[in-house]
C-alpha cells in the first residue's frame with residue numbers, strides 16, 4: 001500500500017521505517033527540514049535502537065521524506081503522528097495536530113479539485129488515521145480541522161484512530177511485535193484498510209496479535225487507560241516502596257514476590273525515582289484534565305501523580321541525610337528519562353538537578369546519549385564524557401537512569417571525594433567502601 005506519515009518524531013519515524021520494512025511504499029512528511037534531510041540520508045534525527053538500520057535499508061527506495069503535503073492524495077492511508085503536548089493546566093494541546101490535519105485536508109481538497117475525482121465513488125475515499133495520543137473529545141477537534149481543510153472534499157475523507165503503544169528505547173521492536181492492535185474506525189471500509197496495512201506485520205508475528213476493532217473514541221480511551229494503569233502501577237510500587245524503606249525492608253524482594261501473582265504481573269513494579277518521559281506525565285495529566293472538564297474528579301490518578309512528584313525530593317532528602325552538598329561537586333548518573341533513549345522530556349533528572357542546584361551543589365551530569373539534550377536544558381551544569389569522569393572528585397552520586405553500564409561501575413567510585421551513592425533505580429551494586437542508599441530498599 002502507499003502510505004503517508006505526517007510527523008517524523010519518535011513515533012512517526014518508527015512507523016514510517018517499519019511500514020517500509022513491511023513492504024509498503026512510504027512518504028514521511030515533517031515541517032523540520034533537518035528531520036527530512038536525515039531520513040533521506042538514511043538515518044534518524046533521534047536515537048532509537050534499530051531505526052538507523054531500517055532507514056539506511058529503505059530510504060531512497062520504499063521510503064522518502066519531504067516537507068511538502070502535495071503527495072498526500074496519492075496515498076491509500078495518511079497517518080498523523082504529531083506531538084500532543086500538555087498545556088500549562090495539564091490539558092492536551094492539539095494545536096500542532098489540528099494544524100497538520102487541516103493541511104492534510106487542504107492537500108486532499110486540492111487534488112480533488114484538480115483531477116475532478118470528488119465524485120463520491122468509494123475508491124475516491126481517503127483514510128486519515130490519528131496515531132497521536134488524543135482524548136475522546138480530541139477526536140472531534142481533529143475531525144473538524146480535517147473537514148475544515150478538505151472543504152467540499154470532506155465527505156470523501158474518513159477519520160480513524162490507531163493508538164500506538166511502543167516504548168522509547170525499544171520502539172522498533174515494540175512496533176514490530178505489538179501486544180495488540182487497536183483500530184478505531186467508523187466503517188468496515190476503514191477497518192479493512194487498516195487490517196490490510198498491518199497484515200504483513202501480523203503475519204511476521206505468526207498472526208497471533210489480538211486486534212481490537214472499535215470506534216475512534218473508545219480506541220483513544222484504551223490508550224489513556226493503558227498509560228494511566230501503567231503509571232499508577234509504578235506509583236503504587238513506589239508508595240509501597242516508601243513504606244518498605246521506613247521499615248528497613250527491601251521493596252524489590254517484596255514486589256518480586258507480589259509480581260508472581262498472575263493477576264498483578266511482574267512488570268512495571270520497579271520502584272525508585274519515578275516515571276518520566278514524553279508520555280506518562282502528559283497522558284495522565286491529559287486524561288485527568290479531560291475527566292475534570294467532564295465533571296469527574298479522578299482521585300486515583302491524582303494520587304499517582306502526587307506520589308510520582310514526591311520521589312525526586314525523597315532522593316534529595318536521602319542525600320541530605322549523608323552530606324551537605326553546598327559548594328560540592330555532585331555527580332548525576334543518567335539524564336535520559338529511561339535507558340536506550342536520548343529523550344529527556346520529563347526526565348526525573350530534571351527535578352534532581354534543580355534540587356541539587358538549589359542546595360548550591362556543583363552538578364556534573366553524565367549520560368551515554370542524552371547529554372546534548374540536557375545541556376540545552378541546564379547549560380550552567382557541567383557534563384562528563386564518562387561515568388568515571390563524573391564521579392571523579394564528587395562528594396556524592398545520584399543515579400537517576402538505569403543504564404546497564406552503571407551496574408558495571410566499580411573502581412570508578414574510588415575516585416570520589418566521598419563515596420556516597422544514592423541509587424534511584426537499583427542499578428549500582430552495594431559494596432564495601434561505599435555509603436550506599438537505595439530509594440526504596
Ligand SMILES: NC(=O)c1ccc[n+]([C@@H]2O[C@H](COP(=O)([O-])OP(=O)(O)OC[C@H]3O[C@@H](n4cnc5c(N)ncnc54)[C@H](O)[C@@H]3O)[C@@H](O)[C@H]2O)c1
Pocket residue numbers: 006007008009010011012029030031032035081082083084096099100103131132133134164165166167168278279
Ligand atoms: N514517544 C513515544 O514513545 C510515543 C508512544 C506512543 C504514542 N506517542 C504519541 O505520538 C504522538 C507523537 O509523539 P512523538 O514522541 O513522536 O512526537 P515528536 O515531538 O517526537 O514528533 C513530532 C514531529 O511532528 C513534526 N511536526 C509538527 N507539526 C507538523 C506539521 N504540521 N506537519 C508535519 N510535521 C509536523 C515535528 O517537527 C516533529 O518531528 C504524541 O501524541 C505522543 O503522545 C508517543
Ligand SMILES: O=c1ccn([C@@H]2O[C@H](COP(=O)(O)OP(=O)(O)O[C@H]3O[C@H](CO)[C@@H](O)[C@H](O)[C@H]3O)[C@@H](O)[C@H]2O)c(=O)[nH]1
Pocket residue numbers: 133164165166167168169227230234267268269270271272273274275276277278279280283337338
Ligand atoms: O517498573 C518501572 C517501569 C518504568 N518506570 C519508569 O517509567 C517511565 C516510562 O517508561 P516506559 O513505559 O518504559 O517508557 P515510555 O517510552 O514512556 O513508554 C510508555 O509510554 C508510551 C507513550 O504513550 C507508551 O506507548 C508505552 O506503552 C508506555 O510504556 C520511565 O521513566 C521509567 O524509568 C519505572 O519507574 N518503573
